[in-house]
Amino acid sequence: MPHSGRDPRRSTKSSLVAVSHAIEQAALATTEDGPLLVVALFQRRPYFERERLRYARIAGAAAVTVVGMVEQLPADLPPGVTGVPLAGTDDLAREWSVVALTPRFGAALVAYDRGEVEPASTLEAGRLFDAGWSFRRDEALHEALRLRDRLADRLPAAALAGWDAVLHRVRELPATPGESRAEAALRLMAARAERARRRPVPSGVEPSAEDRPALLDEPAMHRWTVADGVTASGTLAVAVIGVRVAEPAGAPERFGRRSVARETQAVIGALASVLRPVDRAVRLAEQDYLLVLPALTEEQAVAVAGRVHESLAGLARSYPFVAYAVHAAVAVTDRRPLPLAEVRHAVDWAAREGVPVATLARQSAAAGRG
Secondary structure, rough: OOOOOOOOEEEEHHHHHHHHHHHHHHHOOOOOOOOOOOEEEEEHHHHHHHHHHHHHHHHOOOOOOEEEOOOOOOOOOOOOOEEEEEOOOOHHHHHHEEEEEEOOOOEEEEEEEEEEEEOOOOOOOOOOEEEEEOOHHHHHHHHHHHHHHHHHOOOHHHHHHHHHHHHHHHHOOOOOOOOHHHHHHHHHHHHHHHHHOOOOOOOOOOHHHHOEEEEHHHHHHHHOOOOOOOOOOOOOOOEEEEEEEOOOOOOOHHHHHHHHHHHHHHHHHHHOOOOOOEEEEEEEEOEEEEEEEEOHHHHHHHHHHHHHHHHHHHHHHOOOOOOOOOEEEEEEEEEOOHHHHHHHHHHHHHHHHHOOOOOOOEOOOOHOOO
């Protein structure tokens, strides 16, 4: 955090959700140390909607509750919640922050989106942030002051006056003794939980699904990309590569079904060889595959498509009588859901026109909002 004196740590979203919920739960605790200020930057609206009921409860207990997000603010914010719109170009748009402050208590999480991922159970859970958090009142005070400076000109007069009243009251009283002891215990528990999550797979044990590239079916791919869960456009670029691997006509009749099955496994192995641990692939049809590769530029994605061609061409050493025709289509987007139908249509076009690698125009959430 900017005022903590500690360097930010690279953390996954799944680990930071636990911290943010702990801060919110502390804000909901029944105490007599008010007034309470709560400020939260959610990046995008779907993340707020997941916590809507929690923030309705917080607003019922707090003197001031402020939430910020990119995109149009909900017209039906809970009573007592003040919304602040953020521009997509504002550096606050990539910040996920939660601050709770009273005269006797304070806690803050400040996380900056890296636009990267690491292997996790879902694409969303593996998003990476540079983050810091604290359960010390004076550090929360510093964050409340920083956010006030950034948001003051966007706040209604009543919300700003209430914010300032909390700050004035906090400054009147010293911080509570023993904060460092409580925070040390919290950090120990958080560190142990994170180490347990990251524990390496012992030698000889099959890696779990999140530790290796996986060939999924379509329902599993849908769950991994969280297309029907809490995910938002505009936060993470993802490359989607459709691949059609067509064998010569009559191959099953000439070489036998058993040989074709071995060749199919060889094709899957060749496709998997280009994947990173964070990537996933799905077999859509007998000859069609889809690769999903987070946090790649278009140039990098096109290079991966080129490696797909090289890897499949290498199968000729093992299957010299089977010359595969390979066509691919590449899209890079930060929209959700992913443009799977568009990529499949582009693969059809590439195969029909004999194009090795077709590219779709980049799809941006910002452009989509008009």
